[in-house]
Amino acid sequence: MRIIHCRRRSSLKIGIISFVSITILYFMYRIHVLLDDIRCVDEESRHLLDELCTAYTETTAAGNMCEHLCGNQELKYLKCIGNRKGKNTFLMEWNDETVIMKTWKGNRSEFQDLEPFAKTDEDIVLPLETFREMVKTSINVSLGLKINTGTEDILTKMWSLNFHNFIKYNHDKVQSPRLTAMRDIWSLVQQQEYVMLMMLQKSKHFPEIFGTCGHYYVLEYTPPGSELELRNPLKLSSKLAAWETRVKIAQGMLDLLQSFRSDFHQELHLCDAKGENFGLSHDLTAKAIDVDMAFFNKKLGEELLVTRSCSQHKDCHFFDCKGWCDLKTGNCTGERINNNLQVMCEKIFLSNLENLYHGLLRSPPFSVARKIKTALQECANPGNVKDPNIRFKASVKIHRKLRKILSSSLR
Numbered sequence: 189m190r191i192i193h194c195r196r197r198s199s200l201k202i203g204i205i206s207f208v209s210i211t212i213l214y215f216m217y218r219i220h221v222l223l224d225d226i227r228c229v230d231e232e233s234r235h236l237l238d239e240l241c242t243a244y245t246e247t248t249a250a251g252n253m254c255e256h257l258c259g260n261q262e263l264k265y266l267k268c269i270g271n272r273k274g275k276n277t278f279l280m281e282w283n284d285e286t287v288i289m290k291t292w293k294g295n296r297s298e299f300q301d302l303e304p305f306a307k308t309d310e311d312i313v314l315p316l317e318t319f320r321e322m323v324k325t326s327i328n329v330s331l332g333l334k335i336n337t338g339t340e341d342i343l344t345k346m347w348s349l350n351f352h353n354f355i356k357y358n359h360d361k362v363q364s365p366r367l368t369a370m371r372d373i374w375s376l377v378q379q380q381e382y383v384m385l386m387m388l389q390k391s392k393h394f395p396e397i398f399g400t401c402g403h404y405y406v407l408e409y410t411p412p413g414s415e416l417e418l419r420n421p422l423k424l425s426s427k428l429a430a431w432e433t434r435v436k437i438a439q440g441m442l443d444l445l446q447s448f449r450s451d452f453h454q455e456l457h458l459c460d461a462k463g464e465n466f467g468l469s470h471d472l473t474a475k476a477i478d479v480d481m482a483f484f485n486k487k488l489g490e491e492l493l494v495t496r497s498c499s500q501h502k503d504c505h506f507f508d509c510k511g512w513c514d515l516k517t518g519n520c521t522g523e524r525i526n527n528n529l530q531v532m533c534e535k536i537f538l539s540n541l542e543n544l545y546h547g548l549l550r551s552p553p554f555s556v557a558r559k560i561k562t563a564l565q566e567c568a569n570p571g572n573v574k575d576p577n578i579r580f581k582a583s584v585k586i587h588r589k590l591r592k593i594l595s596s597s598l599r
Contacts, residue, residue: 228269233278234265236295237257237278239295241257243402244258244401247361249368249401250362250372251348251349251402252348252401253348253399253400254401256282262283263287263289265278266281274298276290276291276293276294278290279409280406282398282406287407288409292379292381296375299374299378300378316366319370320341323346324342326374326377327383330377330380331384331484332484332487333453343369343373346376346377346386347372347373347376348400348405351373354369372400376400381480382397384479384482385479393443393447393473393476394475395407395409395467396408410467410475410477411467412463412466412467413468415434416463416468416548417464428550431551431553432598435549435597437472437548438548438590438594439591440468440474441532441536442529442590442591443474444466445529445532446587449528453484454486455484456483457488457509457524459488459492459507459509460481460507462536488509488524489522492509493509493523493524494511494519494521494522495520498513499518501513501525502577503520504521508535510524510577510578525579527582530581533582534579538550538565560594560597563586564590566586568582570586
């Protein structure tokens with residue numbers, strides 16, 4: 189009997205030690221991710237903005253936000269909040285509101301220049317129609333589809349100033365107004381996120397862009413809030429938000445997914461659906477605030493999921509967008525087998541290794557706990573597939589079911 193008790197104690201100790209070890213490793217990993225994200229140096233950030241203002245003063249950069257930043261200084265730097273993979277993101281204050289200022293690359297020289305299409309000392313080397321087609325082609329490649337701007341000129345649509353008025357009325361102020369405008373626009377359309385946001389400004393599920401200065405753009409600040417911002421392990425101990433608040437956030441996220449499925453000419457796929465990539469407005473409207481990994485259906489299928497040979501299904505995955513391998517031919521089919529809703533349920537609504545103890549819909553009221561658990565499990569893993577590399581699409585039916593359960597939980 190003692191031997192049995194000793195073995196049980198030994199097994200319990202091993203289990204506790206293993207759990208503690210895994211937890212410590214998890215926190216170490218999260219702290220590492222956090223440190224990577226906050227390696228912003230204010231001195232370097234201010235220097236980049238000083239260089240931008242120098243370019244504005246020398247009339248080699250323009251935009252509706254330049255005067256606010258460099259002239260009357262109504263646009264004030266607060267701090268750097270991101271410097272990942274070259275993307276610079278600053279927290280700014282403008283008209284007593286907090287806004288975001290960002291660019292894919294800190295220096296404009298890092299973008300592809302207009303040379304050899306145009307020379308700095310010749311303002312008319314590049315014909316306007318040629319440049320307009322260059323911009324359209326760049327946008328088409330970025331989005332993976334042909335754009336239709338109607339009667340609006342694409343150069344004005346993709347900039348914060350009226351292109352034609354700028355080059356017509358600024359010859360006495362700007363040395364080469366056409367070249368300045370072209371270079372600004374050309375650096376902006378090389379930023380996939382900027383292009384995506386500008387083309388989808390009519391949707392309430394994206395932050396509003398207030399304007400540009402040079403290769404930087406200024407947009408609405410919609411932070412994720414503590415319930416979606418999961419990268420900081422210290423927030424795991426924060427007070428659990430009221431169930432009513434979390435339900436409203438979840439309902440807003442479901443609204444966003446429905447919009448991305450049906451409001452555009454093609455479905456918009458989110459291949460990096462972490463909680464911190466979504467923001468919340470004051471009324472808890474959900475917004476996609478990091479769309480570097482968002483793709484319309486055609487581009488995702490033709491360029492990202494079909495370009496590789498494969499021997500197993502996970503070879504065809506593109507982050508959260510899971511592809512499918514034709515095991516007979518050894519080629520990826522280009523089909524996404526899961527969808528945004530499946531990922532949302534698995535990575536944001538439920539607790540898992542990435543958001544340990546922090547699923548948005550954790551700890552529901554007892555009256556709906558079983559219903560929500562069952563629905564979320566069905567949503568996160570349709571068909572209850574054992575292979576973790578295979579996840580199928582969550583149905584429209586489960587989308588409606590979740591809405592119904594969440595609404596009933598508030599009564």
